[in-house]
Amino acid sequence: MTDLARRSALALALAAGLAGTAHAAVPADRPWMDRSLSPDRRAELIVTAMTDDEKFRMIRADFGQKNDKAPHSPESLEGAGFVPSIPRLGLAALNETDAGLGVTRPGSDGLGAISLPAGLATAASFDPAVAHAGGRMIGGEARGKGYGVLLAGGVNLVRDPRNGRNFEYAGEDPVLAGTMAGAAVRGVQEQKVVATVKHFAINDLESGRNTLSADIDPVALRESDLLAFQLAIAKGDPGSVMSSYNKVNGTYAGEHDWLLNQVLKQEWGFKGWVMSDWGGVHSGAKAALAGLDQESAGEVFDKEVFFDKPLREAYAAGQFPKARLDDMVKRIMRSLFAHGVIDQPMKPTKVPYEADRIVARDALEAGAVLLRNQDALLPLARKGQSVVIIGGRADKGVLAGGGSSAVSDVAGDPVPGLEPKAWPGPVKYHASAPLTFMRKLGGKVSFDEGTDPAAAAKAAADADVAVVFVTKWAAESFDTPNLALPDGQDALVEAVAKANPKTVVVLETNGPVAMPWLDHVGAVMQAWYPGSGGGEAIARLLYGVSAPSGRLPLTWPKDESQLPRTTIAGAGLYSKEKPADNVDYNIEGADVGYRWFEKTKREPLFAFGYGLTYTSFAYSEFSVDKDASGHPVAHVTVKNTGKVAGADVPQIYVTAPGASTRRLAGWSKVSLKPGASQRVDIPLEPLALARYDDKAKRWQVAAGSYNVKLARSATDVATETSLTLPESFPTAKAP
Known part of the structure; x- marks a missing residue:
């Protein structure tokens, strides 16, 4: 049993002990507070006691952050979403926050948070105990800051390495992705916080995500993306599922009766609630009857608040039945009872940031992938070896992905002001500098910014080993047009490797990138987006304090020509090119990733499941x-x-x-x-x-x-x- 597995087992034992504590007396006028009843029965009782106005208030969450479209409530913690309290029923306000890598908004303590490394790093650990420990960590921080819902549980498959949001997910294989996401969800919810499996379904590109139709044969969908969701839900028992922005075979996912009612709720028996993505609602009764239970931040992101006036009008006209309204509210309340959000009201607590940072560090150590190690260049010698670190702002920190999942580190951003500053930025770094930790572990360690390849080459020539950090920022809402590294970093690596063949390259990227210099360098380590403990983890791996053990959770292509779709219409940050109206996923169908390469007899640069270490x-x-x-x-x-x-x-x-x-x-x-x-x-x-x-x-x-x-x-x-x-x-x- 690994250390992480032991920690998870201990956490489960403690949770079981807490669950056995005595219950408070049940108020006679609030029978739903009787913890001896099942969550289903408690939900039935409170829904029966609700007025129609209270029910309609529960099925829409407002945007939690201050904005000019609606008045701000003092009950809001400035998170992603917010449902006000209903004192008559004893219901406290419900605050929601992003996301799968950590709490993205300060919450009640007004501070930042600790970020896990990229979801792909956790998936690369091939260890559900790592995912579980990470889920417990971010769930604990969410509860400590007053949040009852954490929008964590991304399980969309990596069908294209250029998808800007891959770093939030768990790879290309549905069994791996579903298993790892399920373990993370369990961890979150053990902290009495509802987790949200998302984005349902086949939201596998960001370009045109609000209008694009993902077209695929239903059986192929069942055997790929939906299988990942099915396993994540079975193994994690999430309180909520978030519908995706895109259409599926021509119908918006949030209006998709087959997806939401027939598959998710009826066939899979999902008892929780389906919330929309922010800006993902296009109708009232149509969406509600198709299985959507809650509109998220409609007053800011949708054309109108469809689950308020339009749905009320349909209700009054008999076009939207009371039984369905009750079911929507019952599903929400059931999850809040089942996962302890109501029974253990949110009380701000001190968050153990330094202990949490170690969880994040350990996750990267388990998930960083050693791709190349010629002549056992790694691990570096602790004594008698001079090392120059080059580029990547490695003297400051490590890169984070952008968009709604970007965590503001409790230690602050060591590289503020980077472009783009507007959505999906700002670009953020976590204050865990590889240089700092490598100097603690190694002998003579110097630094070069890497802005001048000639100067970097000279520094490399004067050192025993050169370690080049390269970065590629990706984010929600756009895909990258190609696999190339930006900002002349290929030329930097080539210059350094020519000056010193003992060159190590550390990648901080969303996933696969082109590496024209691969044969000229001695070692390559994929560190993904490393998270709040990333600098220390990288140093420990490079110096052999721990040995790399990650395996690729996706196939690393040689170039774009090997992919099912060689180009992505509308790709690129702030691209003016029109995105595609439809994406044909029938090209590969269920044969995603390594199965596509096997089916088409293509040889990747690195295979799914590949990874080196320091032993045999x-x-x-x-x-x-x-x-x-x-x-x-x-x-x-x-x-x-x-x-x-x-x-x-x-x-x-x-x-x-x-x-x-x-x-x-x-x-x-x-x-x-x-x-x-x-x-x-x-x-x-x-x-x-x-x-x-x-x-x-x-x-x-x-x-x-x-x-x-x-x-x-x-x-x-x-x-x-x-x-x-x-x-x-x-x-x-x-x-």
């Missing part, structure tokens, strides 16, 4: 059988054959009878000391073995022989075997 591992005694319940389980003995401690991620890929592509069905993260070995059992996700039967409306594992591969990545297969399975009909289950 050997596999033996691989087998696959079924447990007592008939579920398939893989077994393998993993041995650390190197000289330092490290972690490995054996991965299991399965090809079903007649299928043309493999699917990730399971994995395990194993930490071992030098010479140690461990027998590992890896349960296989049944839905990764199944296809969706659209006529029967269920998943089906076909009877037959399945090819099962033990691999180090999607393309690096160690060994394989076969497993014969009978026909079965699996469902998504909680962990």
Whole structure:
């Protein structure tokens, strides 16, 4: 068991202990406050007691921040959303805040927050315990600042590495993404804060996101993006789901009866509420009858507040039934009861920022990916080696992604005033400078800003090793037109590498970038957007205090020509080009990422699941059988054959009878000391073995022989075997 897993187990035990404390006496006029009743019954009781005006007030959240379109309430904490209190019913105000990497608004303490590294970094850990610990951390900060809803739980698949919002998500594989997002949601909600799985569904590009139609065959959608949501919801039990901006096959997601009513609520049995994205509502009764339960900040972001006057008029005219209004409110109240928001009212508490920063640091250490390490250039020597750090503002801090998820660090922004200052900026850095921590760990460490390639090359020539930090900012609301690094950074790396072949490149990016200099440098580490503990984590990884153990949660293409769509219409910050009206996802369908590369016989630069470390591992005694319940389980003995401690991620890929592509069905993260070995059992996700039967409306594992591969990545297969399975009909289950 890893340290993070132990911490998570301890946190669960403490939460269980708290849940057993005595309940306060129940007021006779508020029976819904009886904690011995089920959340469903409590929600029924309070909805029965509500007036119509109170119900209509509950199904719309106002924008929490001061604006010129509506008066500001003193109950608002300046967050993303706000529902005022209803004192008659004993309901306190409900405040909502972004986002999946941390609390983005100061809240009741007036301070900043701690940011996790990018969601892709957490996904790259391939360790649900890391996601769970991160969720608990940001959920704890949200509650400490007075927020009852945290808009955390991004699970949209990475279909295109140029999508500006990829850094918020959990990769290209639905089983990995759903598992990791579900673990994070569980962590958030253990702090008595509602988490929000988003953006439902297939919001996989930002260009034209408010009007674009994502077109895809429903079965392919079920087996890709929707599978990620299905698993995240089953494993995390979120109190809320957020509908996406885009259309799906021509219908806005927030008006999509098939998505919201038929699939989410009826088939999956989701009991929480569906909130809109900010500016994602286009109708009143139409959206409500299609399954949308709450309009978010409509007075600021929508054409009108559709869930107020227009919906009231439909209600009065009998076009919107009382039963549906009650259901909308009941779903909201049920989640607030089920996840402790009402029973444990928000009371500002002291946030343990320094302890939280260590959680963020540990997450990056688990998720940074070592892509190249020629001649064991890394780890750097702690003594007797001179190092020059070049570029990336590494003397100040580490880069953050932009948009609604950008956290204002409690330590302040060490590089203020960067463009763009307007939305989706401002560009932010977290005050965790790699230079500071590398000087603590290493010997002679100097710094060059990297603004002059000739000067940087001279500094590199005078040092034993050069470490170049390169950055590429991405953000919500736009996609990047290409994979190239901006601002002449390729020329900087080339100049430094020519002067000193012992050059290490650290990437702070949204994901894959073009690396024309790859063969000329000694080592490359992907640090994603590193978060509030990023500088320390990078230093510890470079100097071998800890060993890299991340694996790529996405495929790293050689260039744009390898992608299903070589260009994105309207891509680029403040682009004047018209975005596409439709995006055809039937090109790849369910074969996203590594499966697209396998299907089209393309060789990526780095495969999904790839990652190096400072030691080596050997596999033996691989087998696959079924447990007592008939579920398939893989077994393998993993041995650390190197000289330092490290972690490995054996991965299991399965090809079903007649299928043309493999699917990730399971994995395990194993930490071992030098010479140690461990027998590992890896349960296989049944839905990764199944296809969706659209006529029967269920998943089906076909009877037959399945090819099962033990691999180090999607393309690096160690060994394989076969497993014969009978026909079965699996469902998504909680962990």
